[in-house]
Amino acid sequence: MAMLKVTAKGVADLGKLMGGGRGEAALTLPPGSTVKDLLAVLIAKFGPALGQRLFMADGLELRKDLRLLLNGREITFLNGLATELKNGDHLSLIPPLAGG
Amino acid sequence: MLKGGYMGKILRVNLTEQTYKEEETAVELAKQYIGGAGFGVKYLFDEVPADTDPLGPANKLIFAPGPFSGTAVPCASRIAAVAKSPLTGAVGMALSGGHFPVELKFAGYDALIIEGKAEKPTYVSIKDGKVSFRSAEHLWGTRTSDCQQLIKDQLRDQNTRIVCIGPAGERLVKVACIINERRALGRKGLGAVMGSKNLKAVAVRGSQEVPVYDKEAFKKARSVMTGAMKESHALYPMFSHIGTPAVLDLTCEMGIFSTKNWAGTGQWAPVDKLGVEANNSRKIGREHCYNCPVGCSQIKLAREGSYAGILTEGPEFESIYSLGGTTGIDNLDAVIAADRLCDELGMDTMSAGVAIGFAMELYEKGILTKSDTGGLELHFGNDKAMQELLLDMAYRRGLGDILADGVKLAAEKIGKGSEKYAMHIKGLELPAYDIRGAKAHGLNYATSYTGADHNRGYAFQEIFGIPVPEAVDRFAYAGKGKLTKWNQDVRCVTCDCATMCAFILDMALPGIATQNTADLMQALTGLPFTPEEVQAVGERVNNLARVFNKLAGFSRADDTFPERIMTEPLKEGNSKGQLISKEDLNTMLDEYYAARGWTTEGVPTPEKLRSLGLEDALKKLEP
Numbered sequence: 001m002a003m004l005k006v007t008a009k010g011v012a013d014l015g016k017l018m019g020g021g022r023g024e025a026a027l028t029l030p031p032g033s034t035v036k037d038l039l040a041v042l043i044a045k046f047g048p049a050l051g052q053r054l055f056m057a058d059g060l061e062l063r064k065d066l067r068l069l070l071n072g073r074e075i076t077f078l079n080g081l082a083t084e085l086k087n088g089d090h091l092s093l094i095p096p097l098a099g100g
Numbered sequence: 101m102l103k104g105g106y107m108g109k110i111l112r113v114n115l116t117e118q119t120y121k122e123e124e125t126a127v128e129l130a131k132q133y134i135g136g137a138g139f140g141v142k143y144l145f146d147e148v149p150a151d152t153d154p155l156g157p158a159n160k161l162i163f164a165p166g167p168f169s170g171t172a173v174p175c176a177s178r179i180a181a182v183a184k185s186p187l188t189g190a191v192g193m194a195l196s197g198g199h200f201p202v203e204l205k206f207a208g209y210d211a212l213i214i215e216g217k218a219e220k221p222t223y224v225s226i227k228d229g230k231v232s233f234r235s236a237e238h239l240w241g242t243r244t245s246d247c248q249q250l251i252k253d254q255l256r257d258q259n260t261r262i263v264c265i266g267p268a269g270e271r272l273v274k275v276a277c278i279i280n281e282r283r284a285l286g287r288k289g290l291g292a293v294m295g296s297k298n299l300k301a302v303a304v305r306g307s308q309e310v311p312v313y314d315k316e317a318f319k320k321a322r323s324v325m326t327g328a329m330k331e332s333h334a335l336y337p338m339f340s341h342i343g344t345p346a347v348l349d350l351t352c353e354m355g356i357f358s359t360k361n362w363a364g365t366g367q368w369a370p371v372d373k374l375g376v377e378a379n380n381s382r383k384i385g386r387e388h389c390y391n392c393p394v395g396c397s398q399i400k401l402a403r404e405g406s407y408a409g410i411l412t413e414g415p416e417f418e419s420i421y422s423l424g425g426t427t428g429i430d431n432l433d434a435v436i437a438a439d440r441l442c443d444e445l446g447m448d449t450m451s452a453g454v455a456i457g458f459a460m461e462l463y464e465k466g467i468l469t470k471s472d473t474g475g476l477e478l479h480f481g482n483d484k485a486m487q488e489l490l491l492d493m494a495y496r497r498g499l500g501d502i503l504a505d506g507v508k509l510a511a512e513k514i515g516k517g518s519e520k521y522a523m524h525i526k527g528l529e530l531p532a533y534d535i536r537g538a539k540a541h542g543l544n545y546a547t548s549y550t551g552a553d554h555n556r557g558y559a560f561q562e563i564f565g566i567p568v569p570e571a572v573d574r575f576a577y578a579g580k581g582k583l584t585k586w587n588q589d590v591r592c593v594t595c596d597c598a599t600m601c602a603f604i605l606d607m608a609l610p611g612i613a614t615q616n617t618a619d620l621m622q623a624l625t626g627l628p629f630t631p632e633e634v635q636a637v638g639e640r641v642n643n644l645a646r647v648f649n650k651l652a653g654f655s656r657a658d659d660t661f662p663e664r665i666m667t668e669p670l671k672e673g674n675s676k677g678q679l680i681s682k683e684d685l686n687t688m689l690d691e692y693y694a695a696r697g698w699t700t701e702g703v704p705t706p707e708k709l710r711s712l713g714l715e716d717a718l719k720k721l722e723p
Contacts, residue, residue: 011353012338012346012376022372065333067565072355072537072674074565077573090674092353096334098564098606099396100347100417100532 001031008042008091014066017050018042018093029085035070036081038091054093067094102130104313105167105624110139111209113224113231115297116157116216120231125210131627132713134634135166137193137596138641139211140182144191145644145717147213150651154186154289155272155296157217163204163263163302164212166599167625170205170310170390172322174329177201177390178599179280181263185288186296187274187451187506188527188551189652191645192288195555195596197389200280200304203261207306218298223264225255227305236300240270243444244279251303264301265291266446268494272296273504275451275493275529279443282387282413286448288528288550289506317623325609325616334564334607335394340386343396344417345379347532351563354574355673356534359425360480361457362523362664365534367673373430374420382432387413389601396603402433415439415449418554421532422453426523427460428480438486445494454529455503455510456489458521467516474498523662526551526654536665537675538562540572540580543688544587546659547702549645556596557588560606568610575675577684581691585639590614593638640712643696643704647717656702659689 008025009015015023027041043051056063068075069092075083102108106125113120133142140162152158161183168176179201185192204212208229221236234254239247244266252258261280268276269291276291277284294300312318329335338346349371351357357366372378379400387397402410415423415435423438424430442449462468463478470477474492476485476499492500502510507529511522523530528551535542544557560566561583562574569586572579594613595602598621605613614631621629661680669679680688693700697708709718 009353011349012342069354069674072676073573073575074571076571077576092674094350094353094565095338096332096564096607097338097346097350098334098560098566099339099344099603 004029004085004087006089010093012095014093014095018046033085035083065096103626104311106210107208110211112213114215115218118233134597134637136164136599137180139164140180141641141645144182145648150648154184159184161214161293165201165205168598170202175392175601175604181285181290183293186292187289190649191549193550194285194287196280196283196285198280198283199390200261202390203304205310206308207304208308221298221300223301225303239300244446260303260305262301262303265294268445268447269295271496274506275448276446277448279446291446313626314623321619321623329608332608340394342376343398345376347417349375355675356537358534360428361426361461365670365673370430374424378432400436402436404433407433407437410437410440412436412440418532419449422450426454426457429483431483434483441490451529455507456486458507461521462518467518520663526658528552536670536678538574539577540583542680543580543584566610580688582695584692585695588642589635589638592641593634647721
């Protein structure tokens, strides 16, 4: 099966942890990869500081002050970290932002 | 007699007679409506018939801070202004922070009711119970910062706090606002109401303290609130340092930052030029409202080109949307200049910007031509044309004269199918969030008692992902009626009535807001409140306003969206494919009316009104 081409973008401080600039990354993953796999690739690419920002100390549970949207939808309403990715998917990593 | 939180008096000023009198703040009024918007809507309902000409002398303008204002409750310097709106014909209510709200309390008043019409331009000075009517003929025509300075000089008191109008309000521009320092009671055209009364300004100075009923209990309740603020992941450090522009970065990523009169989306990608980083490059300082530890307001200086050197407080996210996004202008210095210009002219940045975006789309489509625009090339992105048109609106010149009354009336005058591009609900121009990708947020726009008003029932669950009272899928429809009722009632009472900055509700108190308000109210005033009773106040105000609007001629048919929202799916970005069809809107409305205990036509039932103690409203509804 063909590899998956997906994108990810960090907003605000998460963008800075993903290389700064627009905070975007284009990635290629094996078929069957999940949101969790995508996060692992991002952490491998951008370093452990991103991992500490995304996960609790146990490295398993996502931090509370973090939103993950797959194609604009909260992953809570999909299959969470186990949500399988499709070709062309886009993951948004969003810190607590409000106001306006 | 009230024992704390309130000053115990309401000031009634009659401009026609040039008289004033003080009335006691009734305990029952405090218990049923708390203050702020609650007081304003109650006085409007009782004293202004729904068919009143909004720009006639029979309309009244009520200013009301809340019981929390001027106390040690943080972020509570907020004041509501209420009148029948000349822009919408519905209840007009706008709020502002700053220092004016607490000054009115320090001067001894829980509300200020302005009646009648002065024969000549006038301003009212209030100082610790002394009221004087002063000529404003020398001030008529001044911009708002000059007006405020001249009054301070004349009163020989640089600490006087002032609300005033600019040239737009004087000319009865229906998108005119009331300016308070560099802040605005922005929406629904309340500046035109002041102008219609020949009232240029109200200046207030006071030296009294707001009494506290139970100091120990108050201290304890307050510490719960400040503790929640300190623990907030959103408030500190991020929001206090970057303010509301962060929401531009967020909504662009979510694909719901409206651009080019809602024909585009966040994927037009103005983030680099209008978002957080760009705003930080122009930031030179911060401002705090009275007793606010957050200080979200950013002072910015335009740096380049013909705008260099222009300073403004803001622009806030909504103004970046209206003066930048919807006009297709990605030059932040131009937006800073336009924001300042609107403040000086006394014009709502949001409605004014949306009106210009509307005109730009008409020009792009050939509905307006150069002969209509006075030679302006009104393409999206033309920042120079925007500056010209803002001036023309405030001074009612040419096309500006038409746009000055908002997009609904402008479309009626222009015709040629332009209504399709007029982005308003009940005559109020749409705020920033593209509601096609946030359904409860949209339902609030459709049903808010003030028209398309994000702040009357902000769906923070959808926009910010806050799971209170529960997590929701922003693209889903089910449950959004019930959720919208909750959002409107809780926000109304905790923010608009008590009063408190809505950012604190969103970022620190979402799960404990009604408990927090109940505990503070009980300690501050001695009046017993449960969280349920607090929420019922919000429900009461929303029902009373709904009855006013019904009597003013509004119906279910007005709880709707511009055609574009219902027929044009978002074309790109992370909300691609989303719209809210008429059928889906109707499904949400049915659920919302049922949750509210209203008829299928959206009218509060006798049972609902009686349960809220609104027998007087029922009598007017069913005479």
